[in-house]
Structures are given as C-alpha cells and as structure tokens.
Amino acid sequence: MQVPERSDSIDRVIVDAILAGRITAGTRLGEQSLATLFSVSRTMAREALIRLEARGIVQVSPRRGWFVIKPSFEEAQEAFQARQAIEMGILMAVQRLGPEVVDKLRAHIVRERAAIASDDLEARSFLLGDFHVCLVEAFGNRVLADILRDLTARTVLISALYQSVHDATASCDEHEAITDALASGDLKRAADLMVSHIGNVEAGLTRAKDDDPLTNLRQALKLSPRRE
Amino acid sequence: MQVPERSDSIDRVIVDAILAGRITAGTRLGEQSLATLFSVSRTMAREALIRLEARGIVQVSPRRGWFVIKPSFEEAQEAFQARQAIEMGILMAVQRLGPEVVDKLRAHIVRERAAIASDDLEARSFLLGDFHVCLVEAFGNRVLADILRDLTARTVLISALYQSVHDATASCDEHEAITDALASGDLKRAADLMVSHIGNVEAGLTRAKDDDPLTNLRQALKLSPRRE
DNA sequence: CGGATCAGACTTCCATACAAGACTGGCACG
DNA sequence: CGTGCCAGTCTTGTATGGAAGTCTGATCCG
Numbered sequence: 001m002q003v004p005e006r007s008d009s010i011d012r013v014i015v016d017a018i019l020a021g022r023i024t025a026g027t028r029l030g031e032q033s034l035a036t037l038f039s040v041s042r043t044m045a046r047e048a049l050i051r052l053e054a055r056g057i058v059q060v061s062p063r064r065g066w067f068v069i070k071p072s073f074e075e076a077q078e079a080f081q082a083r084q085a086i087e088m089g090i091l092m093a094v095q096r097l098g099p100e101v102v103d104k105l106r107a108h109i110v111r112e113r114a115a116i117a118s119d120d121l122e123a124r125s126f127l128l129g130d131f132h133v134c135l136v137e138a139f140g141n142r143v144l145a146d147i148l149r150d151l152t153a154r155t156v157l158i159s160a161l162y163q164s165v166h167d168a169t170a171s172c173d174e175h176e177a178i179t180d181a182l183a184s185g186d187l188k189r190a191a192d193l194m195v196s197h198i199g200n201v202e203a204g205l206t207r208a209k210d211d212d213p214l215t216n217l218r219q220a221l222k223l224s225p226r227r228e
Numbered sequence: 229m230q231v232p233e234r235s236d237s238i239d240r241v242i243v244d245a246i247l248a249g250r251i252t253a254g255t256r257l258g259e260q261s262l263a264t265l266f267s268v269s270r271t272m273a274r275e276a277l278i279r280l281e282a283r284g285i286v287q288v289s290p291r292r293g294w295f296v297i298k299p300s301f302e303e304a305q306e307a308f309q310a311r312q313a314i315e316m317g318i319l320m321a322v323q324r325l326g327p328e329v330v331d332k333l334r335a336h337i338v339r340e341r342a343a344i345a346s347d348d349l350e351a352r353s354f355l356l357g358d359f360h361v362c363l364v365e366a367f368g369n370r371v372l373a374d375i376l377r378d379l380t381a382r383t384v385l386i387s388a389l390y391q392s393v394h395d396a397t398a399s400c401d402e403h404e405a406i407t408d409a410l411a412s413g414d415l416k417r418a419a420d421l422m423v424s425h426i427g428n429v430e431a432g433l434t435r436a437k438d439d440d441p442l443t444n445l446r447q448a449l450k451l452s453p454r455r456e
Numbered sequence: 457c458g459g460a461t462c463a464g465a466c467t468t469c470c471a472t473a474c475a476a477g478a479c480t481g482g483c484a485c486g
Numbered sequence: 487c488g489t490g491c492c493a494g495t496c497t498t499g500t501a502t503g504g505a506a507g508t509c510t511g512a513t514c515c516g
Contacts, residue, residue, distance in 0.1 A: 054282035089317025
C-alpha cells in the first residue's frame, strides 16, 4: 500500500475494510491521512471520498472532516428493508439457477463455517455479507450486484453500530437453508427464507446507541457512578 | 442558471435533463463547458461529474472527455431486469398502502395524460419515469427511492437509445392498472402488473442501434440516396 | 492523387497553493 | 474557581497552472 495506487482503488480498499469490520461507523477519514497512506495527492483522496459519498458510504461535515456514515436507527431499518425488497425481488425474478451457482454457494458456506470456527472475526464479517453479494452476482446482473454490494457495506456498519445479536452461526445456518431451497429449485421458499433471514438480523438490532451520543460514556459512568 | 450554483445542484440539473430527455446517451459533458455554464470553477464541475460517474450516469474516457453513458444492449437489459426485481420486491414487501398514496398516483396519472395530450415531450418523458419514483417514495424508503431514481434515469437513456416502441399511452394505461390494483389492495396483482409493464417497455427495445454506430447516418442516407 | 507525419488545439489529469471555517488550549479577567 | 476570549492549528473548500494524452487538419513526400 506504500506504492501509489490508482485513485479508484482507494474506494475498494475502504469498502473492503468496512466489509471486514476493520473500520466502523463514524470513523474519521481525513483527506490528508488517506493521501499520505496511499501515496497520492489530497486531490485523489478527496475524489475517492466524493465517490464514496455518492455511494452513501461516507459523509462530509463541512470543514470538519469526512466520516464513515453513522446511520440513525430509522435509516438502519430502511437499509434492511431495501435489502429485503431487492433480494426477494431477485429470487422471485430469477427463472432458473444453474447447479454451478449452488456449488459456489455451498463452497462459500464452507468458508463461512471455517471463519466462524477459527474465530477469524474479519473473515467472518466479510463472508457473512459476501454471501448475499455472491448470490446476486450469480444472478449475473452487474447493476444489481453493485447496488447490493454498497447496501451490504451499509448493513455491516449498522450491525456493528447497533450490536446485532444475531449469531453468526445462526446466519450461516440460514444461508445454508436458503441454498438448500435453491438447490431443490424451490425459489419461492428461498425468497421467503431470505426475507426472514434479513428480518432476523434486523430484529437483532437494539436502538440503544442511537438516541444519545453519550450512551457509551453514560454506560461507563453507570458502572462506576461518582456523584449525582 | 447564470448565477453560481451549488456544486451538488449541477448533478440535479443534469439528471433532470436526462429524465426529461433533453440530453441523451452519449452526450458530451465537458468540464469547462459545465463550469462556465454554471458559473463555477472546473473543480466543481469535475466533482459533479465524479459523483454522476459513481451513480452510473456518466462515464469518462481518459483525456477525451466525459459522456453520458451509452449502455450496450446487454447492459440495457440488466437495467430493466434490475428495475423489475426491485419494484416487484417493493410491492411484495409493502404491507399496506395508505389511500393518500393512491390519490397521489392518480393525480400523477392525470398529469401524464395531460402531457401526452398536449404533446409536451419533455414532461411526458419525465412523468412516465417519475411515476415509478413516486411510487417508491410513497413507500417511504429513501434508500430505495435514491436507487430507483438513478435506475430510472438509466432507463430513460436506454429507451431513447434503442427507440423503445412502447407507446406512451400504453405505459400510462398500465400505470393506471397498477394504481387500480393498489387501490383495491391487491398487491400481488400490482406486482405482477408492474413486472409485465416493465417487461413491455423492455420488449419494445430494438438492438438496431447498438451493433453499428453508423445506424443514424445510414438511415438518413437511405432516405435520400444520392449514389452508390 | 494517396498516405504518412507532425504541429497545435483541446481535453482531462493531478498537484499545489491559498482561503476560510472549526476546534483546542491557554490566558486573562471577574 | 469559573468563564469568556483569542490566537494557533487543523480541517476541508476552491481555484489555478502546468503535465500529458488525444484528436484534427494541414503539409509534405512519393
């Protein structure tokens, strides 16, 4: 990464880091920091940030800085709703799924389980989100794949923010159930399973952190209350 | 427009122009031209173009210029597929639609018919696409609304490129049928109608223009052939 | 006449410089 | 001790200049 990179590779690296959970909601992304990190000028870093802003992944606070989005609870729900609608729509629209797709998904699930077993948190975060990207890529529609990739990034951020309690193993099991339905050609069931799967993850969110930016501090203080 | 505008209003103006069919696929959008047109520096124009590129609406040919995308026939099909999947997904996911939404859609259809009757091509192009944006906005999900707006822009470009023969009146009738289904609470039927509606528009595409950039010229020459 | 070559005009690309707002920490004052 | 002020620093915002690639059209040569 010390070698100068193409400007649009900055985007990719950042999104990958988000998908892997290495950077989370609210992280500051300074123009100068990125520029020196990628050995490019501030202009290039800024352009990458502008692109990411258009994709709804970062936002700028004027003259204060660029930050990874920190969706409100309502926005979080909208993102999950969007994924539910789109992924269900895809599964309903697809006529037939080749067996090689099922094989690919099964291979993916194997990797998920491996990551879970070995406590590789980064791979786990990445793979659990990537399952959905894989699925839509298998559908062969680049437009939808791009949309879903960004939406997945948002969802990963949200899950970290609102501490989704949906267990990784449960997610993986649900992925497997979806794959089974696809393998048996029962697309309707696959769509239903997908909706409930995403719904499950969404249901695991807790709005605790949202209402008040002091929550972290508040909880910390509650643990050792001095006075008042 | 001679007064300096905010940089992000450039995006909006361009997208609106696309939606209205005033600028079509392949149109050149020079940095300097936009800058002088909007009374801003090249930097601002360039940033707007970068955003539009991230949204899949323009693309840059290195050191040659910025152009409104000119999707291939395959990409065109993908865009329509994406809209089918997403809009169907939305209609399947929505539980209930308030009567005010139906009213709004009916009012929209009235405007569509007015534009068609008065031969206002710009309004017609805009309104026919905007129906779908309206519908998803009524769903109340900003994420989906943004996605669909950009997708609609792409679709408008495509329709102009591949000369969709789907008649405006027919589109409007189909919009009305969808609205009727929504009014009667039959969301399943609305979803089916939506899929076939978008399918109809897609089916009206002809791949003529794609294979050969000379098609325009060729047709023109065919009308008044001098020699050869 | 046909074709290669080359100058120049025009475009984006990218770095840099400076402007201007936002925050921080210290200092002075009540 | 508490509070307000203010300079210094850090951030993004915006313009501009020159580098470098691309196309066009004229010119020259065979």
